[in-house]
Amino acid sequence: MRVLIIEDEQRLARNISKVLKEEMSFAVDISHDGLDGRHMAMTNPYDLIILDLMLPKVSGLEILQHLRQKNNEVAVLVLSARDTQKDKIKGLRMGCDDYMTKPFDMDELLARCNALIRRCYNRVIPLLKVGPITIDTTSHIVTCKGKQEILPAMEYRLLEYLAMRTGQIVSKTDIIEHLYDFYEENFSNVIEVYISSLRKRFDNNPKHKLIHTIRGQGYMLKDKS
Amino acid sequence: MKPWSLKKKLSILYCLVLLVSLITLSAVAYNNMEQSLLRNIDRTLKATAEAIEAALNTPINPTIAQKQIEALTGNTPTNSTLTNNTNANLKPKSIRHHKKKHPVKYRIWLEPVQQQTAQPNIQPTQTETKVQISEQQKPSITKDLSHTKPAAITFTNQLLATNIKETKEYQNPFLKIITNTTAPPPGTENYYNITINGYPYRTMWLRKPYKGQKILNILMARSSKYSYHEMAEYLRLLLIMGAIIMLGGILVTFLMTSLLLKPIRLTAKRLQQITHQNLDQEHLEGLPACQEMQPFVTAVRNMLTRLDNAMQQQKQFIADASHELRTPLTIVKSTLQTINRKQRSVAEYQQAINESLEDLARMEQLTENLLSLARLDENKNPHKNQQLQLNKLLKEIVKLYTQKAKSLGKKSTIILQQKQTEPVHITGDETKLKQLFGNIIDNALKYGPTDKPIQITINKIINTNTDTNINATKNKNTTPNNLVEICIHDEGGQIPPQALKHLFDRFYREDASRCRKTGGSGLGLSIAREIARVHNGTITITSEKTNGTNVCVTLPANP
Numbered sequence: 001m002r003v004l005i006i007e008d009e010q011r012l013a014r015n016i017s018k019v020l021k022e023e024m025s026f027a028v029d030i031s032h033d034g035l036d037g038r039h040m041a042m043t044n045p046y047d048l049i050i051l052d053l054m055l056p057k058v059s060g061l062e063i064l065q066h067l068r069q070k071n072n073e074v075a076v077l078v079l080s081a082r083d084t085q086k087d088k089i090k091g092l093r094m095g096c097d098d099y100m101t102k103p104f105d106m107d108e109l110l111a112r113c114n115a116l117i118r119r120c121y122n123r124v125i126p127l128l129k130v131g132p133i134t135i136d137t138t139s140h141i142v143t144c145k146g147k148q149e150i151l152p153a154m155e156y157r158l159l160e161y162l163a164m165r166t167g168q169i170v171s172k173t174d175i176i177e178h179l180y181d182f183y184e185e186n187f188s189n190v191i192e193v194y195i196s197s198l199r200k201r202f203d204n205n206p207k208h209k210l211i212h213t214i215r216g217q218g219y220m221l222k223d224k225s
Numbered sequence: 226m227k228p229w230s231l232k233k234k235l236s237i238l239y240c241l242v243l244l245v246s247l248i249t250l251s252a253v254a255y256n257n258m259e260q261s262l263l264r265n266i267d268r269t270l271k272a273t274a275e276a277i278e279a280a281l282n283t284p285i286n287p288t289i290a291q292k293q294i295e296a297l298t299g300n301t302p303t304n305s306t307l308t309n310n311t312n313a314n315l316k317p318k319s320i321r322h323h324k325k326k327h328p329v330k331y332r333i334w335l336e337p338v339q340q341q342t343a344q345p346n347i348q349p350t351q352t353e354t355k356v357q358i359s360e361q362q363k364p365s366i367t368k369d370l371s372h373t374k375p376a377a378i379t380f381t382n383q384l385l386a387t388n389i390k391e392t393k394e395y396q397n398p399f400l401k402i403i404t405n406t407t408a409p410p411p412g413t414e415n416y417y418n419i420t421i422n423g424y425p426y427r428t429m430w431l432r433k434p435y436k437g438q439k440i441l442n443i444l445m446a447r448s449s450k451y452s453y454h455e456m457a458e459y460l461r462l463l464l465i466m467g468a469i470i471m472l473g474g475i476l477v478t479f480l481m482t483s484l485l486l487k488p489i490r491l492t493a494k495r496l497q498q499i500t501h502q503n504l505d506q507e508h509l510e511g512l513p514a515c516q517e518m519q520p521f522v523t524a525v526r527n528m529l530t531r532l533d534n535a536m537q538q539q540k541q542f543i544a545d546a547s548h549e550l551r552t553p554l555t556i557v558k559s560t561l562q563t564i565n566r567k568q569r570s571v572a573e574y575q576q577a578i579n580e581s582l583e584d585l586a587r588m589e590q591l592t593e594n595l596l597s598l599a600r601l602d603e604n605k606n607p608h609k610n611q612q613l614q615l616n617k618l619l620k621e622i623v624k625l626y627t628q629k630a631k632s633l634g635k636k637s638t639i640i641l642q643q644k645q646t647e648p649v650h651i652t653g654d655e656t657k658l659k660q661l662f663g664n665i666i667d668n669a670l671k672y673g674p675t676d677k678p679i680q681i682t683i684n685k686i687i688n689t690n691t692d693t694n695i696n697a698t699k700n701k702n703t704t705p706n707n708l709v710e711i712c713i714h715d716e717g718g719q720i721p722p723q724a725l726k727h728l729f730d731r732f733y734r735e736d737a738s739r740c741r742k743t744g745g746s747g748l749g750l751s752i753a754r755e756i757a758r759v760h761n762g763t764i765t766i767t768s769e770k771t772n773g774t775n776v777c778v779t780l781p782a783n784p
Contacts, residue, residue, distance in 0.1 A: 009556055023566065054548075102552070105562070106562040
């Protein structure tokens with residue numbers, strides 16, 4: 001999952017980003033001003049944008065308006081010091097999906113981010129089940145046939161993303177775009193390494209394959225039944 | 226004391242004015258009416274008298290003359306009522322039998338010519354019996370009268386005819402006229418108002434030369450009862466009319482007052498509904514106020530706008546203040562929460578603590594600033610009134626900020642220039658003044674170019690004596706004689722004109738996002754201005770593209 005934080009207070013943005021990376025295994029981009037933020041939001045396929053309202057150059061509401069005008073359906077969580085009911089209603093009416101006021105609680109922010117992303121992939125509970133695998137997206141514990149495992153960050157990111165899109169063919173580009181942030185170096189063959197690693201862990205029964213390679217298109221996580 | 230109702234006031238005023246004018250008009254009208262009515266009677270009397278005179282002048286039978294006189298005066302003789310007829314000269318019945326209730330009463334006599342100008346109390350000349358009537362008639366009334374009341378007829382020289390009860394001569398108003406007043410000169414007449422038997426009469430005394438030697442006196446009275454009756458009617462009419470006009474006036478006053486006050490009443494009703502929550506709405510729309518009321522309505526509207534602006538400013542200030550306080554709080558909280566989520570290295574903990582302290586310092590600074598603003602707003606004079614040497618003070622500040630600039634990695638230097646060699650002394654609070662100049666220099670460092678120097682010049686302005694006098698007379702104490710101007714100049718680019726206006730606004734920053742990068746909260750210049758204000762000084766900013774930005778602080782200097 002890839003998240004964009006548009007926040008002019010650098011330290012705050014860094015803190016949020018740190019927690020999201022550490023605990024949610026998200027790929028996080030940070031933008032410190034409105035103009036740059038808007039450009040990033042429009043050019044990358046984010047799963048969630050955490051948006052401050054009072055930004056230099058372009059205000060948060062303008063970014064939101066711009067996104068919605070261009071039919072960008074990305075989930076937007078507004079994180080603002082403006083705490084009046086009027087501001088909240090205005091933000092929600094303009095198309096944000098959630099509104100949090102500063103000062104905020106980090107746990108609450110994480111829970112809301114999780115819920116928003118879950119909704120984006122039409123999930124109602126934070127548990128993803130594919131065949132024998134159960135992924136808890138809050139604790140990041142993967143259970144396979146009664147055995148609990150904690151995966152390396154990148155492997156977890158890949159498994160979660162494929163599980164979110166169960167039954168769909170996920171292209172390599174999609175995977176790269178949703179798993180890596182702007183500054184991380186990525187090579188498409190790294191994906192293959194992670195896929196093979198995941199296969200080793202969960203998919204060692206050749207008769208009951210879970211991770212399918214669709215030649216020329218990408219990968220698909222799908223239970224046989 | 227409860228204020229008087231305008232209705233009452235206006236009504237009373239109106240009534241008074243009306244009363245005075247009505248009384249004056251009525252009095253004049255009443256007087257005119259009386260005059261004209263009496264003049265009518267006078268005219269009739271004179272005409273009758275002239276007719277009698279003419280009748281007497283024609284040599285005819287005295288009986289006929291007597292009859293003519295009777296006819297002229299309205300005393301129709303049903304039976305012989307000739308006054309000069311035997312001794313029955315005074316027949317009260319003849320009067321009573323008249324068709325007219327108040328016939329003309331008269332008395333005609335002659336007097337010798339030598340007494341024409343004299344008073345009627347001249348010696349009686351009973352010897353003269355040359356008048357036609359008495360000539361022919363055997364007994365002269367004068368004789369009869371002289372018999373009965375000689376005193377009464379001392380003035381009657383020769384009575385020709387009379388139609389009046391003269392039994393009680395002294396009570397008789399006719400005789401009173403003759404005794405009490407001067408006789409009119411011959412050929413003229415006088416008019417009097419008298420009362421006979423309780424009735425008002427208009428009386429005329431005519432004196433005319435008669436056949437050369439004598440003077441004919443005709444004294445005639447005609448009842449003016451009807452005139453007075455008419456006048457009483459007239460007076461009643463005037464009173465009723467006056468009362469109606471007064472009542473109508475009061476009614477009109479009441480109606481007018483309520484009509485005039487209606488817009489005020491409606492405005493008051495609208496104003497009643499204004500609270501601090503709906504202050505920004507238009508409240509006086511569609512008010513049926515007349516043209517004269519418009520200034521009032523406009524004034525109220527303007528006042529509401531001003532109040533609203535003040536409210537908005539206050540709200541904005543609170544919103545800004547809370548935002549400014551909340552931001553560092555949010556950062557500290559997020560930092561601490563982030564670091565606390567799992568076991569970290571010592572270095573990480575140290576970093577988090579240092580960052581938190583930095584943010585706390587920012588909050589502390591902000592609360593300090595807010596507090597000092599609030600204290601300055603209380604409009605108190607600086608707590609300390611120290612004698613300060615401005616040059617020394619500025620040198621210290623320059624030293625401090627040069628170090629600060631160095632620590633921030635800026636290359637700008639701060640140069641202090643003095644035009645006068647002698648030190649300038651001022652009175653004020655040292656810490657506050659340091660804050661004032663510090664804030665300005667800090668701004669210059671922040672927004673000015675990093676490589677160009679900041680120049681500070683001190684300029685002592687000594688007013689000439691004449692100016693001092695003018696100032697002293699214009700406003701005492703407020704304009705000190707000597708001023709010192711401290712200009713802080715940097716080579717920064719032009720501040721946009723629209724921003725220049727707001728530079729002293731609290732929390733104002735050119736960038737709406739209140740970005741932290743440049744630091745500060747937007748209170749620096751507000752505080753600077755407030756400090757200048759409590760020191761009776763001013764602060765102005767000019768900014769031009771070519772000249773850069775110039776901040777001038779003017780403070781009163783000690784002589």
